[in-house]
Amino acid sequence: MKKILFTAALAAFALTTSLSTTGPATAQDTRLLIGSTSASSSQYGYFVALGQLINDKVPGVTTSVAETGATLDNLRRMQRGQVDLGLVTTNVVEHARAGTNEFEGRAQEAPILFVYSPAPQNVVVRKDAGLKSLADLAGKRFNPGIRGSATEATAESVLKTLGIAPEIVRGSTTDVVDQVKDNGIVGYVKSGAGNRLDSSSLDINTFTPVDVLSLSDAEADTLRQKMKDITVVDIADAGAGIAPYKTWSFALAVSARPEMDEETAYQITKAAVEDKTVQSNALSSLKGVDLAALTMEYATVPLHPGAVRYYREIGLEIPEHLLPAAQ
Numbered sequence: 001m002k003k004i005l006f007t008a009a010l011a012a013f014a015l016t017t018s019l020s021t022t023g024p025a026t027a028q029d030t031r032l033l034i035g036s037t038s039a040s041s042s043q044y045g046y047f048v049a050l051g052q053l054i055n056d057k058v059p060g061v062t063t064s065v066a067e068t069g070a071t072l073d074n075l076r077r078m079q080r081g082q083v084d085l086g087l088v089t090t091n092v093v094e095h096a097r098a099g100t101n102e103f104e105g106r107a108q109e110a111p112i113l114f115v116y117s118p119a120p121q122n123v124v125v126r127k128d129a130g131l132k133s134l135a136d137l138a139g140k141r142f143n144p145g146i147r148g149s150a151t152e153a154t155a156e157s158v159l160k161t162l163g164i165a166p167e168i169v170r171g172s173t174t175d176v177v178d179q180v181k182d183n184g185i186v187g188y189v190k191s192g193a194g195n196r197l198d199s200s201s202l203d204i205n206t207f208t209p210v211d212v213l214s215l216s217d218a219e220a221d222t223l224r225q226k227m228k229d230i231t232v233v234d235i236a237d238a239g240a241g242i243a244p245y246k247t248w249s250f251a252l253a254v255s256a257r258p259e260m261d262e263e264t265a266y267q268i269t270k271a272a273v274e275d276k277t278v279q280s281n282a283l284s285s286l287k288g289v290d291l292a293a294l295t296m297e298y299a300t301v302p303l304h305p306g307a308v309r310y311y312r313e314i315g316l317e318i319p320e321h322l323l324p325a326a327q
Helices: 002-020 044-056 071-079 090-099 150-162 173-181 201-209 217-226 262-274 278-282 293-298 305-313
Strands: 033-034 060-066 087-088 114-126 139-144 185-192 210-213 231-236 244-256
Touching: 033 044, 044 060, 044 087, 044 185, 044 262, 060 173, 060 210, 071 087, 071 090, 071 150, 071 244, 087 150, 087 210, 090 150, 090 244, 114 150, 114 201, 114 231, 114 262, 114 293, 114 305, 150 185, 150 217, 150 244, 173 185, 173 201, 185 217, 185 244, 201 210, 210 244, 217 244, 244 262, 244 293, 262 293, 262 305, 293 305
Parallel strands: 033 060, 033 087, 139 185
Antiparallel strands: 087 244, 114 185, 114 210, 114 244, 231 244
16 A cells, blocks of 8 residues: 555646646736626626637637726736736827826836727717817816716817816726716716717617717817827718717727736737637627737837747747837
C-alpha cells in the first residue's frame, strides 16, 4: 500500500512539475471581466452577446459582463485593473491617451481591439415640452447622459461650446428614463443604436411621445470648428414619427488593458470580426457591418498588438496612427 501511495504521489508531483514548467499562464487560465454600460441600454445587450461569443470561440477564455457607467468608468476601472476590456468611445479614449479633457495630467493607454458602431448622440425630449431647438434647453431640467459616460462628458462640452446652460440632472439610464416619463426632466442625451433611437428612447416614446432636437446650421459649423474630436452627422430615419435632424457623433469601440497578452487580444478580435450572427442578433444595426473596415476608419488611438496581428493577417493596411510604438 505504501508503495502504491508513493508511486501515485510521485506521478502527481511529476504532473505538477510538468505543468509548472510549461511557461507563463496561457489563454487556458484566462478569466476576463468586460466593462459595459447601464443594463437598460441596448449596448449592454451587445456586450452580453460579445461575452458569450468570446466564451464560445476563444479556447480557454471565460468572460463575464459588469454593468458600469460606460466609457469614463470603464477606462478608470481598466487603469485600476478592475476590468480587462470594455466599451469606450473613440473621442474619449483619445483624450485618455493624450492626457487631455477629463484625463488632464493622468494620461492612460487603452489600445483598441475593434470599432463596432458609429454613435450619433440624440437629444431626446418630451414632445409636450414644446422645445424646438437646443437653445430652448436653457434653464430646463435636463440629463446630458448617464453619470461617468462619454455621452455625458461630450454633451456637456457641446452645450458649453454652444453657450447653452440647462439645469443639469445626473443619474443612471433607468433613473433618467423614469424621470422623463414622469415629467421630472424634459429629456436627455442618449447614444443611438446605429442611426436608430436606442431602446431606452423607444421605451420612453411608448409612454410619452418624443422629439429629437437638431443642431442648427450655425451650431453645426461651430462644433466643426471648435470640437475636432467629434463629427456632425445628418440622421434621416431614427424611428417612426421622428423628423430628420443633425447631431454630433463619435464611434463605439472595444478597448483592452495594455497588459492583455497578444494571443488573447488576437483571438478576441478574430472572433468579433469574423462573427456574422451573434453580435447583430443583439444589436440589429450591426447586421452586415464590416468591423475591420469600421476600425480602420474610426479608430483614434493605436490598436492592441494582438489586433494588429489579426488585421495584417487578413491583408489590411493599417494607418500609421493606429500602430503601436513597437510596430
